[in-house]
Amino acid sequence: MAGTGAFGYAPAIALFPLVAFVVALTFGKYMPKRGAIAGILATAGSLLLSLWLLVTVAGGEVYHETLYEWAAGDVLTEAGSNGIEFTFGLLIDPLSALMLVIVSLVAFLVHVFSLGYMNAEGETGLPRYYAGLGLFTFSMLAFVYADNLLMAFMFFELVGLCSYLLIGFWFRTRSAPSAAKKAFLVTRFGDYFFLLGVVAIASTFGTVAFAGENSFVVAAETAIENGQTLFGFDARTWVTITALLVLGGVMGKSAQFPLHTWLPDAMEGPTTVSALIHAATMVAAGVYLVARMFGYYALSPTALTVIAFVGGFTALFAATMGVVKDDIKQVLAYSTISQYGYMMLGLGVGGYVAGVFHLMNHAFFKALLFLGAGAVIVIMHHEQDMWKMGGLKDKAPITYYTFLAGALALAGIIPFSGFWSKDEVLYDALIVGLEQPVILVAYAMALIAVFFTGFYTFRMVFLTFHGEPRSETAEDPHPVGWSIKAPLIVLGILAVVAGLVNLAPLAKVLGVDITFLEHWLDGEFGSVEGLTYHAYHETVAFEEGAIGSETVTMLLGAGLSLGLALAGALTAHTLYNVPEPVPHKERLGGVRRTLEANYYQDEYQVWIAERVTLPVARMADRFDQSVIDGLVNSVSTASLFGGSRLKRVQTGLVTNYAALLVAGFIGLLLLLGTLGGWFL
């Protein structure tokens, strides 16, 4: 397929923001709005092109093209092929086209929102901010339609850089640079495994392409079928190992336990950045990567189980921490971690559609919630503590209602978008879990997390918007402009209606064909060979069970999760929807301290860094200075000492020299004579 029509312009989707980055960086200082206009135009362009692509893909066309060869060479790979090419190329299929729209839409809205959040607040360093956003959007979009694992890795790293730069935007504080460093380091730790995985896959199969006949997925299937031995393991084990290595990067970026600790700290960045990077898009990169190479994970039940279990555990783990946070952004941060846990769970049980569906919905409602929180922060004159808010409902109605829509979606209340996707994730987990005890445990954890989600979400809503104002600023809020309201409204609508694209439960009950997303991802509109839901589903080796009939199972699961979500919301209502709410934290007893300390996760990671690595480094330094360099210096000391003794021969008396000369001569004579046998 040649780059005709919409596909011919596909590279521009990523390149527009790159241009915006360069423009903002070099000329931002002299531009009105300090580079915002460039960013808005660029992301608007990307959005339009992405929509065009979406329509084109819906028309049954897909695009898979190598654009640029980065490196190539001879290598004898483990699977027996020869030579390898590392290229940059585009893969535009239903999945990536969808993700392109999501990313460019959120990026566009965040740019617009920034006008109100950053420009109107008189921030300095705005060109830097918009340059960072532009570079991020570029990297993220390029990551999304990367057609091979290495290119994906490269842009995966670049979004990490942008995240670092933007978290550290307020670099004059102490906390922001520290949080930025932590974010990059923790994700880098994950990326170490990812890179190792890329290298391993490349040198095993001689290809890193996601799709097509020459993809590593196909190569892995062949290797498994042929029963090959790869690097001393049988093929399936080796696929599991490499898949888990790549998963390291996923867990870092998507903030899954135990590499989640950076995300709450990342809230040091501007709230817009949190919305774009640390909620809707970059954090999604990990999950997206799993979806992108799902065919590979589908080959390894072990890897899938690990994904599902980590996802389920993270969902619960993070949700419990969100319960006790007082900072509105912290609550959202933990809910983000938790929600990505759901997506991982969905993907891990083979629910490809469910995972992607939740990814999409979450992008919308979490961006909405973060932007809503941003609006609240503007309203509150940069106060983030929820205990100083209250009663904002009447003073900022648009913010309130959009925020509420997002909250309902997050909590999973019918009929908001979050309900449909979360329910589908849980349903997929349940049917697999009925046959697989480990998955059932993951399912159970995710189910319990639903309760906590409902609770912390509405605790946040009630504390922020309901009750009486609890501070002066809450009584006299700062007005917000259209640039803040417009994105909220757009996202608010999406949070309500996005669920419509895949009403799987209704489809089952009513027998109507309204699971559009499933068809979309199943390639019914056109797709790249092998990258369809059905193809994946066939590969995944999980058995599926049911309680009674399929419909009963589905209704049971949906009812259970909805009930738990409502129970959580109701608990929050009783406790916090009162004029003068109190924290109620003492009721938690001993658990409280653990929760507030985030299960001491930060502590042990800081401990590893400061109490283990640093002392080891210092010890190495001391060893280096004393032993190794000591050895070097002792050589010089020894020769200096030897010289100082030997120079005593130099008495300064000519007579002595002459005597030495003669003695030496006689000694030489005797020596030569002895050796020459003169004296015999």
Add this chain to the structure above:
Amino acid sequence: MAVEVQYYVLLSMALFSIGLFGILTRRNALLFLMSVELMLNAANINLIAFAFYHGNLTGQVFALFTMALAAAEVAIGLGILLVLYRNFRDVDVTVPTTMRW
């Protein structure tokens, strides 16, 4: 009837030993120079004796070279001696010890 070559060697050896003895025992720089001169001449005797013994002129030519060398050496040596005396008011070789460690 020529004298046997070993007598020349003996003479030369005696002369050389006297010179060496002078260098090892004297402290006066002037005597040093004289001793060196003795040793050089001992070598000269050897050269000439063996030239005579072998019947060619190479040794004699070398002896001429040595004499020229000795003259040059004495010139420089006396120069050093004068400077020594000017600096130390003495020609005792044990007095100037600035050249030691």
Add this chain to the structure above:
Amino acid sequence: MMIEALIAVALLGALVTFVAPNRIAGKLAFAISLIPTALALWLFSAFDGSGNALLGGELAFSSNVEWIQFGDYTISWFVGLDGISLPLVVMTTILVTLAIVSSWTPIDERESQFYGLLLFIEANLIGVFAALDFFVWFIFWEAVLIPMYLLIGIWGGPRRKYAAIKFFVYTNVASLVMFGAFIALVLGLGDGVTSFALPEIADAMVNGGGVQTALFGVDPGTLTAIVFVAMFLGFAVKVPVVPFHTWLPDAHVEAPTPASVLLAGVLLKMGTYALLRFNFTMFPEQVEAYAVPIAAIAVISVIYGALLALAQTDLKRIVAYSSVSSMGYVILGLIAYTEFGVSGATFQMVSHGLISGLMFMAVGVIYNVTHTRMVTDMSGLADRMPVAAGVLVAGAFGYMGLPLMSGFYGEFTIFFGAFGSELLAYSQVFTALAMFGIVIVAGYLLFALQRTVFGPYHLETDYEIGRAALHDIAPMFVLLGLIILLGVAPELIFEMMKDAVTPILETGGGL
């Protein structure tokens, strides 16, 4: 005759600069240094060689003139370039030009001598990379030490004498070991070899069956092994690998910025270049036999060097130790003995030259305005010098191997080449261990950035912070541009490197 012209221009330039008045020496040296740079770039565009210079490849710009007859051996003026040496020559000329510009601010005494020495070192460095006769090569190799010794010893910091002598003696002793070993090798090769031309010796080693004659009662096999180890040790000091690295931080800390740039940028590459040219080209069997210990040394260099960097508080020491770490990657790539590994190592030489040069320049600019290099003495520099801070951040990320910068390409190809190495046992384990360096490097660089560049502005010196001049900043942007260019389009030089590396691997029997 182009190589001769390159060397001659640099040498004459050195002489002219030496006698020029101090006032104009800097500008003059810069103007002169542009000629070799332009020439080298022209060579790069007109490069028509192929294959490996030592293994019967098509040499570019070569000349071979008989010079000295020495017993049965002929010493010739024999120079030429192939895909390995040409990129290094180009990098050298560019780095010298930029180093000259970056010295305009910090060097304020004996300028004409300083710039003269810089040009003199350039001539010798080009000679090292271009020479194909052992004697010619060795002369340049040793001659590099003298100007560097003087640069450190005269314009250096407080402990400059110690550092300069340590640098000189350490590397000189190593050269001696290497020299002795090489002469033993030539003698051991016997009558088959009648000159010191490296291609001839390589041919005798690889195709002629290697050492045939016993020497000093040592049988040929043992002799070859001893020579291999001795030469490896000799070059290892130059690279440097752990545990022969301790001269490096001292030399870097005391050296003036431009000397550091050249020291890290080019002088370290002499070691790895020589390893590739001698050990890894001429001794394929020994490479295989000693693969595991060498890989172990490489991994130790990577991890240990990175840990040492983590413990430092002097910015220059941090960059110095991280050079040890980065050069460990190069050794790993070489010992992998695969096309990607060895070519990647060669690429990494160029890439690390540019990136470490950039880092030292950035640290130098910071030192110029703050008069301190201690991490603990400053914070929040981005507030006062945003451009320099930005460049430092960019350089640091380049060092961490950020994709689309050259460092990533070098490291990735090395890791990829090493992972599937046929020659090296446990290559996956070694690769995984060495790769962990990318986490530690991020750790210490980000930690240093956090404390120096970011945070509230604070400076613990008596000096008022000044402004960095344009000519301090401009060279860094040139380097940054090159780093990104090579990161995006590595094939520019990777293609020719691969072409020159493949013959080595074919003789070794691997791919």
